Amino acid sequence: MLKSEIRKDYILNRYVIITPSRVNRPRDVRAENQSKRISSCVFCPSNIVTAEVTDYLLGAVKKQWSCWSVINKYPAVSTNNKSAYGYQEVIVETPQHGIDLGELSEQQMRNVLTLYQKRTKQVSKIKKIDYILIFKNSGGKAGASLMHAHSQLLAMELLPPDVAEELYLADKASRLCGRSIYRKIIDDELKQGARIIYQDDQVVAFAPYASQFHYEAWIFTRRQVDNIMEINSQEMDSMVYCLHLILSKLHSLNLNYNFFFHQVISNQKQHFYIKIQPRDSIWAGVELGSGLVINSVAPEQAAEFYRS
Structure with a gap:
């Protein structure tokens, strides 16, 4: 894939321009990757x-x-x-x-x-x-x-607007397709195959179709659970193995990253998953001005990297 392609998020009204031809564009400015150490670490x-x-x-x-x-x-x-x-x-x-x-x-x-x-x-x-x-x-x-x-x-106490929007749109999409939209996303990615990072009987990890970040990865439990408290021992083993695989690969590239997961106590319909979002590029004028995100690493390429 060399041509640019506009892709929409599975659920949200958000768009990404996948531009693999831009990955090698020239740069003469470097961003700082490392945190600075202070003389006395409060966490030691x-x-x-x-x-x-x-x-x-x-x-x-x-x-x-x-x-x-x-x-x-x-x-x-x-x-x-x-x-x-x-x-x-x-x-x-x-x-x-x-x-x-x-x-x-x-x-x-x-x-x-x-x-x-x-x-x-x-x-x-x-x-x-x-x-x-x-x-x-x-x-x-x-x-x-x-x-x-x-x-x-x-x-x-406050439910953040972005989380509330995802829950609302996920519920709407689930009602339209007659089953959990997250279950459909997982099944569609497994059927398509090119963006799968890892799968076993307990978890599925893939690079999302409209990835906003280079090497972005999501880890889902196959069983629908709405928070981390419900994850059983077998699911935990698989999730740890998968997360370890992804983070160790990011470490090999010296990439900074964020990962996170949401838990809404009052909503039992959500599907627990972890988002890993590497911070290799900085959002600039296009992203901040238009809301469109330009990603020069196609999720298919990212998944291939993780599988290698």
Whole structure:
């Protein structure tokens, strides 16, 4: 595929121009990829304040923490602020400084996702909370402010407009086609095949048809679950293997990335999935001015890279 092609999102009224011929266009400006290290890391074990820890999982070495969660000292929302009600935490993914999530062992990554489950369960009990976002910023271009591998949890009473729009349009599309639109997307991608990254009996990963980012990837459970708390042990094993595969491939390209997943407590029709969005390119005038996104790495090429 060398010709440009305009593609529409599966559900949303959003368009992407896939332009593989632009991938090698000349550049003389480089964007900074790496976060800057500060002299004393607040997430290293020696600097952790025990009173700020909300949960943890032990590693292979007895009494040594594998990962842990702490209160966010600089929250955008809090439970004592009626004007911006919510709750925030930081999940420290490893005691080792300077190592990315994609470099961890699968067992260590499983511990991180298990901690996501535990914290989702606990935070969902907070009064008025209906929306829980778990996300990771890896690298300076993805918005990371600290090098030590960590992810974050944001819980709110407010349902963000983009999430509400997706839920509404997904429900509308599901009613029109007579089944879950996400199930249809998964089946269509499996049938088409070219954008499939990984599949087994539990999960399916693919590069979405109208990818907004270079090497964008989505991971779905085959079984419809609406939040990470419902994922069983077999599904967790497969999800960890798949996520590890994708992040380790991104690490080999030295790409910054974001990943995230939405959880709406009051909506049991949603289909849980993880979005991984590498930050190789910066949105500029076309994206900011028109809302159209130009992506020079076709999802078919991205999927082939992940499978290689």
